[in-house]
Amino acid sequence: MTHRFENHDLVTEHASQMIDVTDDVRQVVERSQVQNGMAVVYSPHTTCSILINEHEDGFKADFADLLERVAPAVGAYYRHDDLSVRTQGIEDETADFPNGHSHLRSGLLPSSQTIPIVDGRLTLGRWQRIFFCELDRSRKRKVLIQVIGE
């Protein structure tokens, strides 16, 4: 079994940004020299997600609107942001950057994607791209890319 693992740094710019990491994943597959196996693309964050969809700006904006309808960033009450009741996981910056909506959005969306590798290539369809999706604000992030196979 061959195993390759890479940890790529990202800096996101705004909420709901989708960063196309398809080429990052392809490069790890190539460096692994795995012919048949799978790639796991993983977010180690609780307010990010890994998505597979079309690289089209209209879709990205539509999806940001959908997330805002499902779990609004403003105008909704979240216990996660109510420091009069919250006792867990409080840090210096918690009060300044309420992100209860970000946790809800990430709860609905996948933390990882698994993609088969066949004959040395990801089996992505013609329109499929892999996105790292920021569900909080501009932050330093990591995307973990693992390839396993032979």
Added chain:
Amino acid sequence: MTHRFENHDLVTEHASQMIDVTDDVRQVVERSQVQNGMAVVYSPHTTCSILINEHEDGFKADFADLLERVAPAVGAYYRHDDLSVRTQGIEDETADFPNGHSHLRSGLLPSSQTIPIVDGRLTLGRWQRIFFCELDRSRKRKVLIQVIGE
């Protein structure tokens, strides 16, 4: 490590159709002769999803209603379908078949499912079936089935 990969053709009939592909996956597991490992069931399309749930027609209709509430097919504005602003991924049939809602639905739902294989069998629970879910219109589709293990 043993690896088996099959590409099964499907023809979907209508939006929100769930096609039970459990037997397809079981057959690939059997042909692979893998005793312990995992199966990945993958959709290479940006407007389909792979789901695991109960094979019960009422649930399927309820789920179609839920998707219509979350991302309506009619009566909502999607930038993805607005050819006065869209510049990416336009094909001959794009104008005739607006599918912004399909992309949103697939953004919320998984592109794949990973199921353990133990003692030569998928660890599906009693009521669990694997579905290929059409989120656009009737189309020719593919479901990719990969088995890895020993």
Added chain:
Amino acid sequence: MTHRFENHDLVTEHASQMIDVTDDVRQVVERSQVQNGMAVVYSPHTTCSILINEHEDGFKADFADLLERVAPAVGAYYRHDDLSVRTQGIEDETADFPNGHSHLRSGLLPSSQTIPIVDGRLTLGRWQRIFFCELDRSRKRKVLIQVIGE
């Protein structure tokens, strides 16, 4: 290739309960002695889900509220619960415990999570915990934990 599979019993107490199973998964990784590979955490139930998020009680309550908005437990009509039309999967207790909303919620949420293992450790981020999420009522449940690697 090393393979380890464990089946852990749980008893859930109420709808939307999130049971932290991170330590269960870590123990299976340790017992497997796998250094590089992956862990699959899998729910064999059609009305449960496996989530990765922060262990914070406010978030958990916010998420329960979100699920109630998306697929209400009371006051909504579900064909799955209408025994005047349903013909499939009916058991003695089906009439007493309508759970159409539970199936919808599980349709939107993942049945499993896949987490890379590198140098003998899960690559979970600082705030990430793995939860078994009950989407129906108090029930006996199982969480399947599989580790594959070398």
